[in-house]
Amino acid sequence: MPDQLHPLPGSAPSPSTPPPPGCGPRRVVVISASVGAGHDGAAAGLADRLTAQGFQVDRHDFLDLLPAHAGRLLCGGYHRLLTWAPEGYQRLYKATEHSSRPGAVWRALFRSAEHRTLRTITPDTCAVVSTYPGASQVLGALRRRGLLTVPAFTYLTDFSVHALWVAPGIDAHLAVHQVPAAQAHAQGAAAVTVAGPVTGSRFTPASDGQRPAARARFGLPEHAPLALLVAGSWGVGPVRQAAVEIRETGVAVPVVVCGRNQALVARLKQDGIEHAFGWVDDMPGLMHACDVLVQNAGGLTSLEAFAAGLPVASYRCIPGHGRTNAQALEEAGLTAWIRTREDLGPALTELLHGPRGQAQRAAGIALHRSAPGPVPAIAARTGYGPAPAVVGHAGRRRLALTAAVAATTLSLGVAGPLAYAYTEAPARFTAVAHYLDGDRR
Template sequence: MHGRIVIISASVGAGHDGAADQLTDRLRLFGYEVDRHDFLDLLPAGLGALLAGSYHHLLTWAPTIYQRIYAATESADRPGPAIRALLRAAERRTLRAVGPGAVAVISTYPGASQVLGALRLRGLLDVLALTYLTDFSVHGLWVAPGIDAHLAVHPVPAAQAHALGAAGVQVCGPVVDPRFVPGDEEDRRLARLRFGLPGPASLALLVAGSWGVGAVRQAAAEIRDSGVAVPVVVCGRNEALAERLCADGIEHVFGWVWDMPELMHACDVLVQNAGGLTSLEAFATGLPTAGYRCIPGHGRTNAAALQDAGLAAWIRHPADLKPVLQALLDGETGKRQRARGLALFADTRGPAESIAIHCLRPTAPTSPTATKTPAPRRRAPRRPTLVAAALAVTALLGIGAPLAEAYADAPSRYPAVTRFLEGHEAYEGHAR
């Protein structure tokens, strides 16, 4: 064994965990011991689960509010004081998770990166800390002072990270399950037989992440009515969405699909609304890709970044759906996209190799003046600050406003948040 590496992800959707899964597998092949942790579990008082649930409800019921929060914090050069106070609540558990003897810790989630960077700056974390940027667009809160290097999948997100002041920006390419490879005509025929899909038709694979959020029913109906392709919809774990699509007359609807590589072999184009891991999997498979009716926040910024990179079309208006799908299915646009997507995976070196190289370098010393902050004295919290703190931390984690709004209306419904904010030393220090 070359040493132990710690990877901290977050079970918010599937993209952050998906990248962490693949990094884990590859680093173990290189001879590293790898420990995995969920950042949501490192937050106290059950706050992580509450935040993840709030994010889900926000994307479903209040997308406009989420868009406003995301845009307001998109170019922030550092988290605000309320965010920093609440993130400090995860520091002790994060240090315990890293433990003694680790050679590096990798974050695939912005909240974890902020905690690791703060620990590095204060001299409390003395091992290499890296961030793997899972998205094609880089929100300002992905960039954490104190992180030794920020690894990007493509020059477009690398340039965004550099513009935001990220340290050690490096393009290292994407990482996906190795089963995602181009298929031939026989693969296509067999996959359609297995999934019960029509043989001669053009098929548009419509995916909305593991949660199945966004205007999926509307997009499916519009693809069907365009006459260009038959929609094949993957609803993830959203069983209610699958039932509604079937009631709408959409013929090919699936829940959670364990063999996405084969389903992609069956289809001719991907239509997605978030621009995350599924897009990378499509590029590796050779599927031309479009973003349509994208979810707020990272869905729209990812769509713009993918379009800038020439890797995916961004369909902003329903009137453009039919001609764009035709161009992707039968025109030069689709051929160019396919070539560019496959080229992302042409380099034999990837993020795991980059991480291994970083681990071989001497770790920069921590600040010699860093000292542990003494525990501050208690002080009763103020109601406006409680609401602001809840709003700030949910915005940072990509988890939005409904928790803060609900808390403001009825704090007794969220006793875990109240106990945490009233009693935690980091919050009390900010309240002073």
């Protein structure tokens, strides 16, 4: 049986149409942003898959499309806010999380990027894909005004969907899982499709021989359980505190990746954290060496860990998207959100040695195998592929509901009937379940 894309109710993609004139080379423009590494990582994975299917791909950084170095100022301000005033960022994020449209300052900033964005669209372009909310807002505005004449897509890189991700005018929103898809649909996103994640092909479960070889290569203990602690490419958040607390549980040895934050590496060494690394080029190898991933942002590294067969825990999450992603990932049955220090040791023990860890490993691997990725949806709308298979209206509801309930049930180690999940699941999951099952109250 062929793989199928699974649109949400009321959001099925339109049938494929003939290729637009001048689209012989099948060129796709992908616009990301070098804000951390997650958006760029998703763009790189997407570009690899598009290229493998015969598309030519041009990649652009949205920060470079803003005038007068505004993009770098924006990125620097965001970094400083996360580092110096994290709770201020939390208040800003929460205040705008469900806004129906960007504020006046954001609209002016996005409008200033329109001219340069249009210049990236060559005559042989047949589609544009954004992996960053700001770029999606610009592309949507250009589509609404008829200035962009090829389909525009948003690939939702987060598991929680901030309002900025949803841009009127975008032709289709592609999500990695039913939970972010339902959030996007609830906020009015067009043609929401569960397309699945994109990660590097080297992120696979470790074989028996790969694990000891990887530990030797990184100078890690040969036999001890290892908890890989990651904090994004910037190394932000209470990383030192989390590392020390993992060590003090006695359950696992912390192995910390600090990204480009070399000062954090030095501080961790001073704290007695022996295995602290800066930027790591061979993350697949390091994941092969470790037994569990502990993360604080819920971004691309979590998806890579799922592909590598690692159970994942969220702990000491950064404000804003770090916390909402932790909630959405837990809701999806893919991670454990450890909210207190007292819960850290027992939760790590269960993930390392118990049924919850086994269930999360299976759920993470299944996430990468259950959907064909975003390329078929993009190809269908550009006329270079068949229209995505559309499940019947009731069938779509049952399929999405079953997947969401099953994932949550597996993660909790619960083997009870689905009715139990309806009554015992967290409030946000129950709301999604009611929506998918047709309850619009």
